[in-house]
Amino acid sequence: MKTKIALLLVVALLAALGWTFVKRPLAVPDGEAPSLPPVATVAGVTFSVIRSADIASRAGFTVRGASLLEPTTTAVAAFVVEHPRGRFLIDAGTAQDIEAHLAETPLLSRVLSETTVRQPTVDALAQRGLAPGDITGIILTHSHWDHTSGLADLRGVPVWMTPEELAFARTDDMGVVFRQIEAAGPIELRELSFPDGAYGPFEASWDVFDDGSVVVVPMPGHTPGSVGVFLTDGSGKRALLIGDTAWAREGVEWPAEKPWLARRIADHDAAQVRAQLVMLHRLQRANPELVIVPVHDPRVLDGVAAL
Template structure:
């Protein structure tokens, strides 16, 4: 019987899947020194704006999660209203969610059913916050459920890293970002020094109130945002580096199937989870805010309708 020699493409695919699914190293990240005290201005606020949700289980969100532990996966945006500018982190679901969801991976379309409640832009309008007043939409990353709502922000700058713009321009996982258009995408860098265990950062308002750090792994240009409000609250918006808070607090990676489905770099994502876990140890009371953990979102200040 002739010996079957796999093609180079097949070998490369197998190696990529194996790397993504490989169990992560257990080496822990060292606890970093605490950052300088922030000086958020009076009147600065953080508000959660849920635009819809889907349902799954903890078992699909992090290793060790229970199959009977049903979880609501929220989708939406976080508004940071700073005297120097309003920043909207992610965009949630748009009104054309049903069409947008067709760009998601086939296995995701077969296993979950996202439900739209109210688009973020509509809720902003009800709260007296016109879209034109936003300084920028800051994407934690460019997957479909974070960019769907961009259809309502056609004139707003969308801030991304260079790596994430490249991802949005070319990757299969960013089809919707390309369909909606990346003409408003504006690239930023991390000009500031180390912050809570991350080598580079960007203190957007130069007062420690909003500090972005690179967290490549889930996508090549994923970011996290440390937000410090004048009431003494400390938050870190982690995007999809973790789907549920346990990903950071334990820490625990996504299960192998989920990693293969959604993480561009599984081991890289695990490294970021470890760093975020160490950051949480360095800042007592730090509230870890995954983009999809409805339990955490329910504890955040909601956007108030006018």
């Protein structure tokens, strides 16, 4: 009898776990479509992608409703923004000693995925003829290891983070790699704030060069101080990097959140992430020319490189 009850319990738990992977698109309310400011075209602005590493897993782990059988690649990337008045990185990609950082990541995510290093960020920059001293600054979408690892090789370059994100990085379990890098040597921290008023549906912004080409907006949810970055290149193509608000483009397209297990491991405030995804879905629908970039989705990154 006891065995039967235990068996039933296991079956029920597995069924409950299975349910968390079933497709359940988020409800999208009607209402006024969010519009964006006119595109600001600044000659000489370009952006490109450094693909630092690839993490192999299953599509179903990245977005609720995708197949658990379908293999998928999660890219670890840094973005290079060239502007006549400065050269920024958005996120830092991976360090040369990525193994030291991988060892600190949650065991479950290591068991469920496999990481292949393509090119540490500092090496990719060197290949372009750039030393860390040639980088004006680094803006972090957030502080998780796969966005900060490369900082270990970029000492001396100013790093912009919101105060909420810095507090999180210095205390949360998911900030352990950031703390490891900080313990090994100083990080040139700069406070990221939003002095420039609303930008489309975002209530505040930081217009980095005061010309509309690089605009940072708050996007809390995945972490308390996550940010999004609007990038408009010299031809007038506008992209929005959304950090890890979604890991795959379907997160915005359907829209759908990460499955429960991934939310438990990675998302700080699941309800806030859901609200961001619905807002991004509506923003995309109202602005079809905007390229929304979940920074880990290689299918979207390939398109950014071609912009």
